[in-house]
Amino acid sequence: MTVKEKLETMEYGPAMESRSNVDAWLDGHGRAFGLFIGGKWTDAESSFPTYAPATGEKLADIASASADDVNSAIQAARKAQPAWEKLGGHGRARYLYAVARLVQKHSRILAVLESLDNGKPIRESRDIDIPLVARHFYHHAGWAQLLEAEFPDHQALGVAGQVIPWNFPLLMLAWKIAPALAAGNTVVLKPAEYTSLTALMFAELCVEAGLPDGVVNIVTGAGETGASLVAGDVDKVAFTGSTEVGKTIRRQIAGSGKALTLELGGKSPYIVFEDADLDGAVEGLVDAIWFNQGQVCCAGSRLLVQEGIADKFLTKVKARMSTLRVGHSLDKCIDMGAVVDQVQKDTIEALIADGKKEGATVWHAPCSLPEEGIFYPPTIVTDVGSDSLLVREEIFGPVLTVMTFRTQKEAVELANNTRYGLAATIWSENISRTLEVAPALMAGVVWVNGTNMFDAAVGFGGRRESGFGREGGAEGMLAYLKPKDASKRADYKPIAVPAPRPGSAPKQTGLPAVDTTAKLYIGGKQARPDGGDSLVVHDHKGHEAGLVGDGNYKDIRNAVEAATAAAGWAGQTSHLRAQILYYIAENLSVRADEFTARLISLTGASKKAAEQEVEASIRRLFDAAAFADKFEGRVHEPPIRGVAIAMHEPLGVIGIICPDEAPLLAMVTLAAHAIAVGNRAVVVPSARYPLLATDFYQILETSDLPAGVLNIITARRDSLNVPLAKHYGVDGLWYFGGLEQSAEIEIAAADNMKRTWLSGGKAYDWFSDPLLASRRILEKSVEVKNIWVPYGDAN
């Protein structure tokens, strides 16, 4: 086309980013790559090809790591770990800083390689992915520097096995490796099979930075390689990927003692209110669902638009979609690139076909697609409801579903009507509205008047089946640390009922005492067990001390229902929650003698020891009360004109299965902290000494605690573990008992991705104030939600 003709059409030409440096690098390696283990490149027995999805051309052969290869990588990491941790925060900071610098120095070749291998537009890898990678290493160089000061009494977990997806290959690598290294762990990372190349280039940067051998190991391969890594001798598993695989991993490592964080799928709502900047919200959608071809776990894929503006808004959306340009990933003149692989395109097409069968109307933007390569057009789906496949399932493609709502309340209900809970977006110019809606959404990240904003200082992660754990910020560091005392715990032993010595039974004289009936405590009321059976409780001499209800799964159902109905507790002021906890402490103090006597008779503790336990329980109630209005979130300062508000939100309903040791103190400590931050609890007290709990509900009854906030179900040992673990209405489950039981709970809890705190067969010293410091318990009682609030109006 001549310039004159161009003047007529005013068409953009392709503006291709040069790939010559990348080709030179690939050629320099003979277009074949090995595994990076212990600082050396090693060959594997088999390999697989990797392609450029924008053209279909083969880029290189990638080694496929066997289980043995993975194990040698883990061994290399294990060998390197002690020295790496011993190097100290400042030493590690120097290395991480060097890595950050090298990422910047090689930013262009990294961006081109990423776009070529993944298919994403060069604009995104150049302007978003790679700068965020550098930022992540800088930020975590800082955490390494501050580790001893900011995380006292913590140590590295050891070796981390990390499995990452193909949608943000190098960025996900950074999210995994930077915090792990900062905390003193060494890592074995498996990149996704479609997109291994930038991880391999990163390995070279590690060498360039002089990182000690074995600190970072890269093993390439498909799913089996990842499975070997997860199954290997690692101390921590970090996975980002599909919810299905996440659940499998969780079940697979249950009971192994490996720490776990999962960042899984999503179906994030994108809510547009009638008082929004509609053009801004349209453009936001481009960043939400047509960013990275919609292959984004936190993609705003469910548009919820207020009914009164829906037609106007959709007209604008379709107009904007019609100007989107789809093309080669290295073209600097496109909005959307190639889908990562034909397999992914087939998945999208299959879902769309099924959606159409259900009656969905599917509209593809009239964009021209390149003739070769793997492309899918920007797509919008209407005539769907919350029952529709396309609304419920994560598509992981450039497909937006549309539903309308009438009121703010309905918007929140629809937004939360999903098994996922990763991210959410709100568009409204009314700050009162947005700041009311944001906390009401089930999501780990909420963006106000913007979308897909990320920063290393601002934790990212999900709720519900979107996984658990946060990446970025202080909470992300905690996912790679453990308390120093964790490895020193003794084994847990349930306390057995002693056989009564013959002739030691108390003699009955005179009239019998008035019978006392210990019941279950559900929804603020004493309730008889559903099954109508009782359990005998024995004193320390083996004699019958009383009866308690034999709670079963139906009692759990009732208790969870009551706890769910008490959701208003989370909305109470923290001052009020504190007052009630103080009041419980006050009432326990009034009846201290009674509890001391009960402890002595049941456990055989000395008077002094029993008094100490009651006194410690009162102190823990004070601790929880004191923290109720002090365990606050923080305000991040991400690199935008605006803030990100990190809020501590209660998990919701927490099941607490208490140990036998310190039967009063353990229960009070755990329950008090759980409810201090707004959770509701279903407590299963010590199976050996449940009468302490049934005595305790009398205190609750006189302490103004709203009905349903704390429920007590006595039961046979371990009989309610699985009913609680499988209950979808239970958001968190804490268990203090055997290893086998811990594993069983973990497996059952995988299905709805409950947050668990499992003792894993270890015993806690319930009297130790440092070990049971309030912050440690409260960190397990809350989720961090980050609400991004860009601001600015002045011209």
Added chain:
Amino acid sequence: MSTNAYVNDGIPFDPAVLEGIRVNKSATERRIASLGGRRAVKKDAQLAFMLKAISCIDLTTLSGDDTPGKVQRMCRKARNPVRHDIMEALGVGDLSLTTGAVCVYHPMVKVAVSTLQGSAIPVAAVSTGFPAGLAPMETRLEEVRRSVADGATEIDIVITREHALLGNWQALYDEVRAFKDVCGEAHMKTILATGQLASLTQIAKASMVSMMAGSDFIKTSTGMEGVNATLPVSLTMIRQIRDYLDMTGIKVGYKPAGGIKTAKDAVLYLVLMKEELGREWLEPELFRFGASSLLGDLERQLEYHAFGGYSAAYRHALG
């Protein structure tokens, strides 16, 4: 060159339209920030965009020391904005490229009209007490009448900022409507002086009111405010042009003025117009730059593309 293809007769004042207008500043800025990365214009496309930019310039001199000689020189530059050998080398020697218009104060209209005789280049006059717009209404109306009588076919009016700042939209409507009435056949560009308005939302509302009152173009600035044309302000204004089009079917033009000095800036503005409003807004009938130094940079860039060496200012005719 006829600018009469696009005439906006306006519509009755409708305050309800204004109630729905909301502009989020951060979102506006984000769109602008990613625009260049989404639409890199290179090679032949870049040449076409730069030539197109020249055809959209209102070559301007608005200075207290303007003289007929200065205006005549500028008019010659408007007729031959790029050295002929450069145009030949680029294969567009027969293009008859001119700027979109020349833009002067009222006393210079006559000399501009006579200098441009034989060309199709329109003469635009800034008017209505430019730049502050605070002269008595009678004299402002009279100024328009006289410039039209002297041969100006385009009139750049300024609004009373007070009306926008106080939200007195009916008053703004009435004022612009009154100017439009005296413009007659002349094309009216309404300057909002956006640098003096309070927020993007206010700018958007002022844009909409000005269009309802019959503006053929809306324009950012006089060039005399502290802040002149910016991309976020432009995005805000042209989105209102789009909404007005959707509402009425009438196409209104856009003129960013002041502060646009480089070829790179100019290309990005054209990209913005194409992306938000479409190809039709890449012609002088619907798009103008109010600029004086921009042409020099465009010409230098074109010389680089033609001959492969970066140019120096002295090689190009002074405007």
